[in-house]
Amino acid sequence: AQKITQTQPGMFVQEKEAVTLDCTYDTSDQSYGLFWYKQPSSGEMIFLIYQGSYDEQNATEGRYSLNFQKARKSANLVISASQLGDSAMYFCAMRDYTGNQFYFGTGTSLTVIP
Amino acid sequence: NAGVTQTPKFQVLKTGQSMTLQCAQDMNHEYMSWYRQDPGMGLRLIHYSVGAGITDQGEVPNGYNVSRSTTEDFPLRLLSAAPSQTSVYFCASSYSSGRSYEQYFGPGTRLTVT
Numbered sequence: 001a002q003k004i005t006q007t008q009p010g011m012f013v014q015e016k017e018a019v020t021l022d023c024t025y026d027t028s029d030q031s032y033g034l035f036w037y038k039q040p041s042s043g044e045m046i047f048l049i050y051q052g053s054y055d056e057q058n059a060t061e062g063r064y065s066l067n068f069q070k071a072r073k074s075a076n077l078v079i080s081a082s083q084l085g086d087s088a089m090y091f092c093a094m095r096d097y098t099g100n101q102f103y104f105g106t107g108t109s110l111t112v113i114p
Numbered sequence: 115n116a117g118v119t120q121t122p123k124f125q126v127l128k129t130g131q132s133m134t135l136q137c138a139q140d141m142n143h144e145y146m147s148w149y150r151q152d153p154g155m156g157l158r159l160i161h162y163s164v165g166a167g168i169t170d171q172g173e174v175p176n177g178y179n180v181s182r183s184t185t186e187d188f189p190l191r192l193l194s195a196a197p198s199q200t201s202v203y204f205c206a207s208s209y210s211s212g213r214s215y216e217q218y219f220g221p222g223t224r225l226t227v228t
Contacts (some may be wrong), residue, residue, distance in 0.1 A: 004156075011126055033215060033218075035216070036188070036221075041121065042219065043202070043222050044219060044221055044222070045157075045204060045206075045217075045219035047216050047217065047218070050215075050216060091157065093157075095215055096221070096228035099145075099210060100162055100164060100170065100210075101162075101173075102147070102159055102161065102172075103159070103173070104149075104157040104158070105156050105157060106154060106156045107156055108128050
């Protein structure tokens, strides 16, 4: 069975500070992919970053980086220099080895405080 | 490009009624999928398609039908709506191969079944 766990229902961060959102996953597949999506209050899903299971380096996209620890099965999202516009729900997701099945965590609500 | 479009944006149904949620994409993506989002549960995959004429079940397929007659369109049918199907429905699409399988999401359809 595949499972994504996000243990932080809500997080607060001061503007301009860095924040880490936790994600652990459970899979017996050797090949899989990990994603982070942002969902603002307007409701759309916005892709942030991707990490493949065979990627040796941690993925980075601008202010977003993914701290991938394969042995611990964790894929934490790090947002540097938080901005007010970063306030949103953040979802961790995983695709299976076929690339067809996707599993999402329950999300973390991030609030950036001015 | 319009990306992924969904209609309607909002819908209220009575128990037992049927309806079709429409989804279309203009990016020539092979992979399309439907999710439902319920409070506290993240997104769950209902059905997916890897190309015209090919569909398969996701995590929560019961009560829903899909078909894929063209690359562009992937409608989701509720044959006999139940209150448990009250949810926000997202359609998504992606290339079925490539580096990331990044999914592009539609804006969502908010469905209420009374």
